[in-house]
Amino acid sequence: MVEKLNEESFGDFFRRLRRSKGFKSQKSLAELSGVSQTTISRIEDGSQNPTPETLKLLAKVLKVSNFDLMALAGHYDEEDLLDPLHVIKDEMIPEDKLDSNNVQKPNNIEYKKIEDQQRIPVLGYVAAGIPIERSEHIEGYELVEQEIIRGREVFGLRVKGESMIGDGIYDGDTVIVVKQVDIAPSDIAVVAVNGHEATLKRVKCENGMCMLIPSNPNMQPILVPAKDVYVIGKVIQSRRSFE
CATH class of the missing domain: 1.10.260.40 (lambda repressor-like DNA-binding domains)
Structure with a gap:
């Protein structure tokens, strides 16, 4: 033993x-x-x-x-x-x-800093479920491979909720996010709603409305006016917490 x-x-x-x-x-x-x-x-x-x-x-x-x-x-x-x-x-x-x-x-x-990795900030929580208030204070750091970052602005967010479990993203995980405003319907995005709330969903917009789509089959999409939706970034990686 x-x-x-x-x-x-x-x-x-x-x-x-x-x-x-x-x-x-x-x-x-x-x-x-x-x-x-x-x-x-x-x-x-x-x-x-x-x-x-x-x-x-x-x-x-x-x-x-x-x-x-x-x-x-x-x-x-x-x-x-x-x-x-x-x-x-x-x-x-x-x-x-x-x-x-x-x-x-x-x-x-x-x-010295490992040459093939870069330390990025973890900025708080994002909801995988009902949108929650945005939190942008630094709570910690993650090391991410340079070949993943490729010179882009990248940050981490803690996940709360279970709406994206169909993509293997669970409550307590950390998602690595590239800051960008252009996304495809297949991308998992971090979006701000009403300028304050943030959530993790796929986004499909049409006729002035945006559908925030979960991957949990037990949850329903959220319909929000397009003018109230601001894309913060695209998820490129998810990391599991065992705590």
């Missing part, structure tokens, strides 16, 4: 790991990993269990095994896994060797 952390919580262990890898502050780790400082703070104080996706981003920057870190966070419990606590601890500077003025600095070459 995977060795557990015994009396030490995962949050306390992760805090020691962060410092031993040269990150004095949560902010410095957030800036390089693409994981928000708020999320890192919640992991360390024990109020949030990190998702596999979050741990993957953190492990890459901390230069430890993604699978070992996930095992310690409780995502795996397999008899044939190596002892992740032993492996990661061997790579850490002992706590008594650390101080605020003498923390190992990360390798600048290893920790």
Whole structure:
């Protein structure tokens, strides 16, 4: 069985790991990993269990095994896994060797932004269901491949609701959106309604009216005057949250 952390919580262990890898502050780790400082703070104080996706981003920057870190966070419990606590601890500077003025600095070459990825902001929630109030404050960041972005303006949005489950987009997922106003009826679009509400739907407009079409067979399209509909962008990717 995977060795557990015994009396030490995962949050306390992760805090020691962060410092031993040269990150004095949560902010410095957030800036390089693409994981928000708020999320890192919640992991360390024990109020949030990190998702596999979050741990993957953190492990890459901390230069430890993604699978070992996930095992310690409780995502795996397999008899044939190596002892992740032993492996990661061997790579850490002992706590008594650390101080605020003498923390190992990360390798600048290893920790620079990955060339084939770009960090994009996640701007809040969009409804996959009844339109909700638009939210444009930054809640975190995602890393997206440059070949997907292709120089375009791209951002992420959290999903609330189940109207697009027919396309594999579920409540809690994050959609990656290209900002554009021109879309095809087959595109999954982010649209603002009445200048304030935002929703995730396919859009078909005709004779001054727009039909906002869900992919959930149990839900009906929403009919809205075309003058009240503003296309924000097109969804190019959806990412699943396991939390």
